[in-house]
Structure formats: C-alpha cells, structure tokens
Amino acid sequence: MTRRYSALSLFKEGLAGQTGWKQAWRSPEPKPSYDAIIIGGGGHGLATAYYLAKNHNISRVAVVEKGWIGGGNTGRNTTVVRSNYYYPESVELYGLAHRLYEGLAKDLNYNVMLSQRGMVNLCHSTAEMEIGARTVNAMQINGIDAELFSPEDVRRVAPIYNFSPDARFPVFGGIWQGRAGTARHDAVAWGYARAASRLGVDIIQNCEITDFIIEGGRCRGVQTSRGAIRSERIGMAVAGHSSVLAAKAGFRLPINSYALQACVSEPVKPILDTVVLSPGCGVYVSQSDKGEIVIGGGLDRIPSYAQRGNLPTLETVIAGLLEMFPIFGQLKLMRQWAGIVDVVPDSSPIIGESPLPNLFLNCGWGTGGFKAIPAGGTLLANLLATGKHNDISRPFDLDRFATGRLIDEAAGSGIAH
C-alpha cells in the first residue's frame, strides 16, 4: 500500500500497474459529536482542519461540505498567489500565507504546483506611476518584495503587450512582485484534505448544514442533511454563503454576495510567463501549465447568488483583454464560469468570533482569498483551539465595523474586492 508520494513510490507503483495507491482521504459517516466542526470544505475549511490537528493536536474534527470539497470558489478561481498589499495588518496576513505556500508542497507531501513566475500590475499614466511608487515604497517598508518597473522592464516580462504608439492603455511602468505567481487550486484543496484526513480529521461531503443547534444562548452544534452533529467549537468558512448561514444563526454580516467570473482559452504554446494585471483594462491574465490563457476581471454589477456570471461584465473583460493583447484576438474561449464571493466594504476578510458564542467566522475574502488559504486556516484553527485572537487575526475581527478601524485595501492597494 502506497501512502506517501515520492519518486520511489511513483516508480514502485509504475511497476505494480498503479494498483496500490490508497484513497487520498477517507469518507467516514458523520459521528454524533466532535471537538470541532468546520462548515465548508473549501481551501479555508480544509486548511483549518489540518492546522487544528497539526498545530493544536485537536483531530476529533469534522469538515462538513454540502457539495464536494473544492467545489466552491477554491476550485473556481484564477489561482493567483501574491502578497502585494498596502496596510501592515494585511501584510502580516497575506505575508504569512505566502510564506506557508512556499513550503506547502513539502508540508503536505502534495504537489500544489506553486509557480513563482512573478506578477506585474501595470501603470498607464504618470499619475498611476506615482501611486505605483507609493505602493512599492509601502511594500518595501513592510518587508514585502516589490520593485517599480520601467516600461522596458514590463516589455521584458510581457513582450506581447500592446506597446504600439496608438495603444489605448500605454505602459508607463508597473509594480512588480517577483515571488508572486500561481498555484494549482484543486491541488491545494486535495492536499489539505489528504493531510488532514491522515491526521484523523473526518471529511464529510454531500452534507449540508441546514441550521444551528442553539442552547443557552450558545452554539452547540449543527443540523445537517445527514442528522445532527454536536460540538462546542464551530468554525464557518463558506465564502459567498456566509450571510445565508449567519441568518440561520440570528445575525447579519457586512457582506454582499456577488458573482465573480473567469474564463479560459483553448491551450496554446507558451507565450506569457508571468501574471499581468491592468487596472485600466479591468483584466488580469496568466497562462496555465496546460497552455490555456486564464482570464479574470471585476465583479459582476449586481448582488447575486446565480453561479454563472453575466454577459455585460464578460464583454468588458474580453474588450480589456484585447486592448492589452491584440494577439489574443485569435484565441477561442473554451469555458466561462463564476463563483459567488463575499464582498466586504473595506475589502478585507472577517476572522473572529461571531455574535453567537462558540461560532467563529472566516469569511469576506471576496475575490482574493485563494492566496490566503494557509493563513486563513492557521488563524481560524487558532481561534477554535484557544477561543482567542492572536496578533495577526485581531485586526480582522467583526468589531472593526463598530470601532471604525477598517483596513481599506480597496483604497490602499487598489484591490477591487
């Protein structure tokens, strides 16, 4: 039986006709009670379970997922990993995630295909260049790798950009993060699931949380489509559905749900080996390891739970793409899809206690939580294990909306989520 992945195990299984691989994670029946329940089998939920077992020695844990693990936004995103944020609080958070990503394949014994191919945020005017310089300064002061790119630097990393003199969005330079890149989204979910399962965590798929068990003013468990499960510690990481579950728990959140869409082209030969974002064009783009051009843009215009995305936004994204890369005009789009993301007024996540005691939140990642999965998991695990914030999660508590200590990354780093 082969459990660990290595060159030797690959070789042995090759000889044995690939018949000895064990199932990557168990699929047990739900038990009546656990030390902790995690709602949502996306990256954040699975990572939380893994770090609960690994960092806190709590492994009587269930991850309860209504569909299949990674079937939410974790399996629908455009896989960009970076930590080029503005505020020190954000840098602590996304910096932690970025560092953990760099060691993740080794830690999980699962190849998450982190590819640090670098990312450039383009500047299209003198004014944007000034903001770019300010952003780069802030990042460097906070200890994040960042460089201000000249037009020649941009040409070096993205020669196929539209540099013609009559380009509608000429390049004045850009903000470069060399450690940024992409990771394989499914592998992140599967890697955490496999590692958590091996530490004793029960991963329960096709099991929807329909209600909370509330006794004596505290959350004491959940009702599911497969019966009641009790626990004194419940964590929730359901992305676009946070408000739906909050309503069942009796409170509201500072969240609106929107569809965010993406699309990929047919696979083509290697032509773009970095991630390029243009705020002016409203588009970011990279090439997958399979050769597809992966295209993302802004949120849809109306609050929505319809997991499909709408045409006017897609048209804007494609128009922007062709401004950037006229050469892509010949590409055929293969697929388009959307995920439901949870958008918070200050574009920062919510990590902390909920208004219902025993229930803890990890939500509000909006359009950018894939890169944060290792940190979101670490911090929710810490909250569930200790009942308290640590220094990194404290600023992201729900109470910031009453105290006014918002961490406005839309204003800070121009991140539109």
Next chain:
Amino acid sequence: MQLFPCPFCGPRDETEFHYGGDAGNARPEGADVPIERWAGYLYLRSNPKGTAREIWVHMNCGEFFVMERDTVTHKVLSSTALGGEHAA
C-alpha cells in the same frame, strides 16, 4: 443582457442601473445613537439568497426606486417608486 423595469422609464438595459443597498435600512436619528446601531446602518446587509427588497437607481433618469428581485434566478418581482413604497 437583462432588462430591469424603471418605474418611470419602463424596461431598460441592466447596465443603466446601479444597486443602492437594502430597502428599509433607515438612517438612525438623534444624538445618542449607539455605535452598534450606526455600524448596523452603515455596514450590515441582509444579503438574502432568494427574494430581496433593494434600492436601485436608474442612472439615466436619476430616480431611486425599490425593486424586488430573486437573487438566484434574477427574476424581477416588482418595481415601485420610492414614494409609492409607503402607500403600499
């Protein structure tokens, strides 16, 4: 492309409209409003999956109105001028 009904101009292209928040989210009045109430007014949202009552503005005519809409199917259930709201 979806058409939204402006109570003043009739059915128009969805891109002409801007979402303005939950209907019935009244601004707190008075000097001694607790901060939780302010935070609720400013930031908390119902964000229902299903039928939602929302404020929208038709950017072309500038009128605000209440639209009832299903957030899963995007089907519009009703559209009323803000003044008519109280009468209904």
